[in-house]
Amino acid sequence: MVSALGWLGQQGRYCLIAGLIAGLLAPGLAEFLRPWIGVLVVLLLLVTGIRVGAKQALGVQSDLTATVLRIVALQAVLPLIVIVTLAALDLLHFPLAMAVSLMLAAPSLTGAPNFAIMMGQDPAPGMRILVIGTALFPITALPVFLILDPAGGGVLSGISLSLGLLAAILVSVGIGFAIRHLLPVMGQPREQGALDGCSALLLGVVVVGLMSAIGPLLQTEPLALLLWLMAALAINFVLVSGALLVSNWARLDMSIPTAIYAGNRNIALFLIVLPEEAAAPLLIFVGCYQIPMYLTPILLARFRGLIQ
Secondary structure, three states: OHHHHHHHHHOHHHHHHHHHHHHHHOHHHHHHHHHHHHHHHHHHHHHHHHHHOHHHHHOOHHHHHHHHHHHHHHHHHHHHHHHHHHHHOOOOOOHHHHHHHHHHHOOEOOOHHHHHHHOOOOOHHHHHHHHHHHHHHHHHOHHHHHHHOOOOOHHHHHHHHHHHHHHHHHHHHHHHHHHHHHOHHHHOHHHHHHHHHHHHHHHHHHHHHHOOOHHHHHHHOHHHHHHHHHHHHHHHHHHHHHHHHHHHHOOOOOHHHHHHHHHOEOHHHHHHHOOHHHHHHHHHHHHHHHHHHHHHHHHHHHHHHHHO
16 A cells, blocks of 8 residues: 555656546536535645654744745735735726635645655755645735635634634644654655655545536636636746746745745635635636646746746
8 A cells, every 4th residue: 555655646746637637527526526625635734744744844943934934925915915906906806806816825735845846856845835834824814814805704704714724724734743753654755655645646636626616617608717727827827937037036045946836825725714605716716726736847847947
């Protein structure tokens, strides 16, 4: 079993592609998995906690400072700038504006460290961004919740959503860290590969559920789906390429992990706490956004080669 999971971890990108295809071709399966997305995301956080461990997640003081600065800039300041701009242009009421604003407030995609591995990069910086950004997410997302009020319940609803996210994240990642501490063998290469396989499998299943809104829209309104997909591709490319260009121009370290983080966010975390009626419009954007996200390792590697 461990060997099989290790092999699956090495084929992670193909698991994601298989999930995308299954989500499109098997809408019944995607709809069945949709209510379980929140649970699967929590399991992913737990597995990530075991894979990373508390010590590697935090790093040294200089690593921690650089990571927190990036998180504040991309996860707290950027979404507020976008929200203010959209509000000034009277565009904030559109579903796409709401979806993009929420996406920018989300932490790094759970599979971001694996993206770095696929590009031949050290996964540790991406892991720090993932774990610390996810831990800070309930705090950084609170202003966005209060402004957008995605659940329609006002200030108390926004605070409740943040507290619910905080509880889910602390419990799942905390249990993962505890397991890693109690079982040091989980830090060995063979076990790490098996955990990568578990993550790849969970990510593939989550992708199927996240595509649940895409299949029906493809059949009923293909043009609308095409517009959503084009918007998702453009937004992802601007965020990833923009972060890489700025990092290179400013001669900052962690340019690849920062670029991956900038454009690839764990939007599914919102599905843990948002009511179904509030999450339904978000799922269309989430489903479309899976495609550019999982093409990131290929496209970013090529773009990086062009600018160097």
